[in-house]
Amino acid sequence: MEKTKKRNPWYWIPTLYFAQGLPYVAVMTISVIMYKRLGMSNTDIAVYTGWLGLPWVIKPFWSPFVDLIRTKRWWTLTMQWIVAFALAGIAFTIPTQFYVQFTLAIFMLMGFASATHDIAADGFYMLALTEHEQSFYVGIRSTFYRVATVVGQGLLVVLAGMIEMNTGLEPVEAQLIVDPDEPVSIAALPPEDVLAQTDSKQFVVSPLQTLSVAVADSVEYDGAMVPFPEYSAMMRSKVDESNAANGFVLAEQANGSAAVKKSEWGAFRTWLRDKFGEDRGDVAAPNSNFAISSIRLTQAPEAGEEIVLIFNFKDGDQSIKLASDQRLVFTSENWDRPAYLFYTIDPKIKDKAVATFSGTSGNIPMAWTVVFIVLSAFFFIVVIYHNWALPRPASDGSNGEASAKDIIMGFVDAFRTFFTKFPLKQTLAAIVFMLLYRFPEAQLTKIIQPFLLDPIDKGGLGLTTGEVGLVYGTIGIIGLTIGGIIGGMVAAKGGLKKWLQPMAWSMSLTCLTFVYLSYFQDHSLLTVNICVFIEQFGYGFGFTAYMLYLIYYSEGKFKTSHYAICTGLMALSMMTGMIAGWVQETIGYKHFFVWTMICCIATIVVAMIVKVDPSFGKKEESKQ
Numbered sequence: 236m237e238k239t240k241k242r243n244p245w246y247w248i249p250t251l252y253f254a255q256g257l258p259y260v261a262v263m264t265i266s267v268i269m270y271k272r273l274g275m276s277n278t279d280i281a282v283y284t285g286w287l288g289l290p291w292v293i294k295p296f297w298s299p300f301v302d303l304i305r306t307k308r309w310w311t312l313t314m315q316w317i318v319a320f321a322l323a324g325i326a327f328t329i330p331t332q333f334y335v336q337f338t339l340a341i342f343m344l345m346g347f348a349s350a351t352h353d354i355a356a357d358g359f360y361m362l363a364l365t366e367h368e369q370s371f372y373v374g375i376r377s378t379f380y381r382v383a384t385v386v387g388q389g390l391l392v393v394l395a396g397m398i399e400m401n402t403g404l405e406p407v408e409a410q411l412i413v414d415p416d417e418p419v420s421i422a423a424l425p426p427e428d429v430l431a432q433t434d435s436k437q438f439v440v441s442p443l444q445t446l447s448v449a450v451a452d453s454v455e456y457d458g459a460m461v462p463f464p465e466y467s468a469m470m471r472s473k474v475d476e477s478n479a480a481n482g483f484v485l486a487e488q489a490n491g492s493a494a495v496k497k498s499e500w501g502a503f504r505t506w507l508r509d510k511f512g513e514d515r516g517d518v519a520a521p522n523s524n525f526a527i528s529s530i531r532l533t534q535a536p537e538a539g540e541e542i543v544l545i546f547n548f549k550d551g552d553q554s555i556k557l558a559s560d561q562r563l564v565f566t567s568e569n570w571d572r573p574a575y576l577f578y579t580i581d582p583k584i585k586d587k588a589v590a591t592f593s594g595t596s597g598n599i600p601m602a603w604t605v606v607f608i609v610l611s612a613f614f615f616i617v618v619i620y621h622n623w624a625l626p627r628p629a630s631d632g633s634n635g636e637a638s639a640k641d642i643i644m645g646f647v648d649a650f651r652t653f654f655t656k657f658p659l660k661q662t663l664a665a666i667v668f669m670l671l672y673r674f675p676e677a678q679l680t681k682i683i684q685p686f687l688l689d690p691i692d693k694g695g696l697g698l699t700t701g702e703v704g705l706v707y708g709t710i711g712i713i714g715l716t717i718g719g720i721i722g723g724m725v726a727a728k729g730g731l732k733k734w735l736q737p738m739a740w741s742m743s744l745t746c747l748t749f750v751y752l753s754y755f756q757d758h759s760l761l762t763v764n765i766c767v768f769i770e771q772f773g774y775g776f777g778f779t780a781y782m783l784y785l786i787y788y789s790e791g792k793f794k795t796s797h798y799a800i801c802t803g804l805m806a807l808s809m810m811t812g813m814i815a816g817w818v819q820e821t822i823g824y825k826h827f828f829v830w831t832m833i834c835c836i837a838t839i840v841v842a843m844i845v846k847v848d849p850s851f852g853k854k855e856e857s858k859q
Contacts, residue, residue: 374723396701
């Protein structure tokens, strides 16, 4: 009797799909924020984490084995155990010297376990519920899956941010005052005199003088008169070269424009940048002034210790920009030398302006180690709970006695029937839909967190790690939950066909919020929260149609395998996000978010070409 006992879906659907979402968000989203905080470039982040999506792309190739060997319930619980141990492995490899190689390898292994868990859990969902229940709970299911995403990039990131803010040295601030009425002042590199070691370890910033906007036509330097634009570019290069030579930044990360040769970008990237790129004016314009300050440590770090200082715009006039590297690494070998910061001033400033810059040096590796320990502990708890909570539907029969021939024939039949269950034209339209419906999100997913974290000087919003987590962990989760639940309810009442187009438009139009944020760079938490609420509500509402269509297409004998193929195609579409970092670093944040709006055309078009049974998803009585 235990085998056929019906358990209330509310006991297990929320926790099952919350647990299904967490490994995916850990691999594809939390890793993005973590690597960004650890100093990886946007291009590398997008490429590396893009490859981590491979297990979800190729999972259809082993989905028949999940269909034919053991039960979906067994596979679900087993994969949760593996994920729990993998998360622990990541936690303990982050502080190591080769953390990139170790964490990427474990992320990939966890990806395969998570992809297998997706196959089993999705198949279990379809076996344990009726068609109408599937339609009704699809909103709950997708909502809790997305809640896991929000918790991962929300509450857990808040936790990391709190640890970062409460570890390390005292924050350091620098204030730059610009006054057009002041006499012209020409900046130079501060002297490299060594500070005396003090009893307390802290950062010291050289005082910044009040500057004028106007500059002289030329400057005397090294016994010769140098045109001011040439002098400012030379000083910028010296800042970058000094920081690289002293080990504060990697040599290849120095931002001096003089060091960036067009050949390094490639012909296409150069053309794309020249035609569509955003000119952020990193080097002082001919009629603008600039300033240079130095940051020093008053006490040597322990041998082998790295103190990472993140220096960003805090508040004030955004016409005053920090154009040099904002991530500086202090060690026992370079602590007694100055690290330099290069600021530029917009020549259009008419009145006195003030800008404040702040540097924090929290223990970033420890913060993310704690995050993954928490994730691992959660999975150990949830697998124990699911061992009790998951029902045992009679249709989830064990296939442990299946022969090798049965497995091979099942594998072949699963793929054959996937492509022949509908007429060819309808099948092709369905595949195009699965590949392109989430095309804009594939681009956004890799860039949203770097955009929120990057300083205003670099085109971002300059939020702290904790603020990014708070935004997505509070307002974001409310918008997502409301959007997902309403989407499931209206689809259950009116059917998928009726709501497919409105949901596609909902997903598309809400991308405009990031266009607004990138152009106006309004980094107040109120504005960011409102924009995130709108975007998450629209996404939660629109994503319901996508999930429901995958269920619709998967109906039939091999529903588990077919659904796995569908989600594999979905994951393949998300791998297009690998180019997002490269595109963003080429054309800038503003133009990148405009590009995502262009991508939304694909979402609207593919929603128009697919065919759906008008009765699918409606209440059962509506079909009688």
